[in-house]
Amino acid sequence: MDAKDLLPMGEITRRSGFAASAIRYYEAEGLIEAHRSGGGQRRFERGVLRRLAFIRAASNVGLSIEEIRDELGRLPGNRTPTKADWHRISRHWGRRLDEQIAALQRLKGGLDGCIGCGCLSLRSCAFSNPDDVHGEDGAGARLLPDSLRRPHPTKRASG
C-alpha cells in the first residue's frame, strides 16, 4: 500500500469523532489495525473509518467490546463490513434492540421503585432490597434488566 493512501491519527479522529485514546484502545483490542510510519506514528487505511463507524453504531446498540470483536471477527480477511454484512448484522441488532426496548419499558414503569443500587433511600428498598441484600449479587443496580447494567462505554473505551 502506498504511504500516501494512509491516514494519520489526526485525520482519523476528525473523521470518526473518536478521541485518539479510543482509537489506540480499539487498536490494542484488535478491532482496528494501524501501520507505522518511518517515525513510528500510526497510519490507518481508509477502511478503518468504516470499522470505526461500525464500532460506534454497535456501542450505541449496547454491544460489549467482546460482542463487537465477535461481529468484526466474522468478516473474512478482517475486511470492512459490506452492505450484505450490514444487512445480516442489523437483523441480529434488531433482536437486540427489541430486547433493549422491552427493558427500557420495564424501567420506565419501575424507576420510582427500588432498583437495587445500594442506596436504600426509598421506602420500597426495605421490601425489594432489605439490608442491601442485592449487594451480594455483584456490582450495579441489581434489579435493573441485565442489558441496562452494562459497563458505561467510557469504561470500555478509555486508555
Ligand code: FES
Ligand atoms: S433504589 Fe437504591 S437500593 Fe433501592
